[in-house]
Amino acid sequence: MKYAFYIASFLLAFLLYSCAKQSTPMGGPRDEDPPVVLEMFPVDQSLNQNPEEIYITFDEYIKLDNPNKNIIITPKVNKDELVITSVKNTVKIELNQELEENTTYVFNFQKTVQDLAESNPTENLKLVFSTGETIDSLNFSGKVNNYFPERGFDYENVIIGLYESLDTTDVFTAQPYYLSQADSLGNFNISNIKAGQYRAYAWNDANNNLKAEFKSESYDFILDTLTIDQNLTGAVFNISKGDQTPIKLTRSSPSGSNYDIVVNKDPIEINLENEEIGRSIFYNYSDKKIRLYSKSTIPDSLKIDVKLQDSLGFKVDTAVYAKFEESERRAEKLTFTANSGKSFYQDLLIELSFNKPIDEINYDSLYIAYDTASIIPIQAPMISMEDSSKRDRLKIQLSIPDSIPTEIFTIKAADSTFIDIEGQFNEAVLSANYRKLKRETLADGLSGQINGAVAPFIVQLIDTKSQIAKEIFIEEGNQFSFTLIDPAAYKIRVIEDLNGNHRWDPSNYPEKRYAERVFYFEDQETKSQDIVLKAGWTVDGLTIIAPPKTGLN
Structure with missing residues (x-):
């Protein structure tokens, strides 16, 4: 009996320890359930609240993922004063500041709160309360588009912000009064807004400081002041970069x-x-x-x-x-780069860029080599300067007949071929290769039309390295066509060149001018932007649909 008592006591202690210990059970299915809220203070949707601290209790032990970044609080509070901690199964937020009177506050936790064992995040966790007698319930929603998405770009880093119309700050100087983050598709919704007039912005908040850096971050703005006295839907932002510093x-x-x-x-x-x-x-x-x-x-x-x-x-x-004036300072050496590695069909365009203006060229040592012993001498009529005031970009253009079966053509220049304006000779020799394509290896054509926008257009074929493979300018109409294309995967990018200056113009915030629209072909069924071209193929009948302009649509 004595031993039975000890055994029973040991088993009871073991069971109590096992129940108290928080750990992942051995074996069995993985826990995929997120933490569940048991209690909130203040209570969600409660009125006349002015708390100094906020508590949320869950049904299991939890942890926080970067709460200062991921918890969105509207209207704005001083986040530097907040102290956000988690202890066991409770989140505690010390506000350390006075809240505004008669104002609805929203604490959107997004995926901040996760269970301790498997990092499963809570879903749609919000705490809404009012310091006054009513809950503000107006919404502002829409979509964000990116004109020039870079590799690794994530719409979930885009902030959409509302500033009160009488506020002297803006998106470049202070955080907004109301804000929200876009989802992975660029959709957004700001909820529980107080009726009033606001200015609206969107920006890719790469450095997480809740304001836009106009030299490095993409952004957009709606020109008109918004009167929000009912739910506003269908807002569109088209973000892009544009350094707002005036040149001087x-x-x-x-x-x-x-x-x-x-x-x-x-x-x-x-x-x-x-x-x-x-x-x-x-x-x-x-x-x-x-x-x-x-x-x-x-x-x-x-x-x-x-x-x-x-x-x-x-x-x-x-x-x-x-x-x-005369100077004893030694002149900088003459250097150059070539656009080597380019492919061509019949018309070979060679571009040489120099660090200084070129004064003379020795044509005796400048030629194109092919096979093992054949050359094409380069003569003055083949050469042009991109800008006669600069003379630092030299273009060599010639046609290579199909009767020459060679694939690789190499431009050669000995040292001392080029002389710059300071009398310096090139010390390095030039040797740059170009690959001639065969007609039978090329895709025949690519064509279509542009809907929802007005010419002029700049239409570009973009390769997998995000480089412009071909470009055309359309002055009138909406039809585009490319011929004799190197087989590969491409995207088609269209710039609505409103002023016809043959380049894209970014937004000008001080002058309240939107950026020129940029949009891409997208397959309406698959939503893919990629177009694969193969030898001998003709792809026609493509329709490129311009997206909505910035503003309320």
């Missing part, structure tokens, strides 16, 4: 025998005006610096009118007084 000249000064003009951001257009520009004075641009070169010294100040424009349309119109 930061300094200009001599640099050795040259003259530098430094700007704060990249211009889209550069216009330098003086009768010697393109004759004895040339320039190039890199790293936010325009460098002027002169064939001879000019000790007196030379007035040069400088007109610049950035991608947003901001302009600089000023003048500098340049000097080109």
Whole structure:
């Protein structure tokens, strides 16, 4: 009996320990059930609440996943003052601040709360309460689209925010009054809004500071002030990047025998005006610096009118007084790059980019080689300069007849083939390959129409490396067509070029101007953007449908 008593006591203690110990059972099915709320304080949907702390108790032990980021609280509170902790099966939020009177607060936990054993997140967990007599119930919902989605982009990082119309802050300076995150498809909904007038924005909050970084993050805005006195649905945001800093000249000064003009951001257009520009004075641009070169010294100040424009349309119109003096500073070496590795059918286009303006070319050592001993001499009529004021981008264009069966063509240039404006010769030799395609290996054509937008259009074939393989400009109508295409998988991108300047223009927030629309072909059944072309194929009858414009639709 004595031993039986000890055995019974041991078994009872073991059972009590097993019941108290929180761990995953050995064997059996995996726990896939999320934590279930047992109690909330304040109670969900309760009125006249002004808590100092918030408690939520669950039916099992829990943990929190980055609560300061993932818990969305509206209207805005000072998150730096919050203390969010979890102890066993309870979440505790210390507010450490006064809440606004007669205001509905929403704590959206998203996937923050997870069970301890399997990390199963709670679903649709919200706490809504009011500091006044009523619960605000208005909604603002819609969809976010990204004009230029980058690899790894996630719509769930996009914030949609509402600012009170009289608020002097905006999306670039402070967090919004109301906010929500988009889901994986770009859909969003902001709930429990107080009736009023608001300004609406959307942005990809990559650094999680609840405001947009206009130099690095994609964003969009609705121009009109929204009066929310009923549920607003169908809102559309089309986010894209656009540095809102106006372009300006930061300094200009001599640099050795040259003259530098430094700007704060990249211009889209550069216009330098003086009768010697393109004759004895040339320039190039890199790293936010325009460098002027002169064939001879000019000790007196030379007035040069400088007109610049950035991608947003901001302009600089000023003048500098340049000097080109003798200098003992050693001239920079002449270097170049080639667009090697390109494929072509019959028309071979070779592009050489130099770090300085080119003055002379020795054609005796410049040619195209094929087979083992055959060459095509490059002559002056084959060559053009992209900009005669810069002379730093050289284009060589010629037609290769089908009678030459070779596949690889190599441009060759010995050292000292090119001489720059400072008298420097190229030290490196040039050897760049280009692959000639056979007609029978090409896809015959790709064509279709664009609906829901108005020309002009820029239509681009985008390859799997996100590079532009082909591009056409459509001035009128809505029909597009590409011919003789290298077989591969492509996407079709369309830019609605409203001003016909042959480039995409981003939004201009200070001038309240939307970005030009960008959209893609999408198969209406599969929702895939990919188009696979094979040799001899013709794909026609494609329809590209423009998405809704930014705003309420």
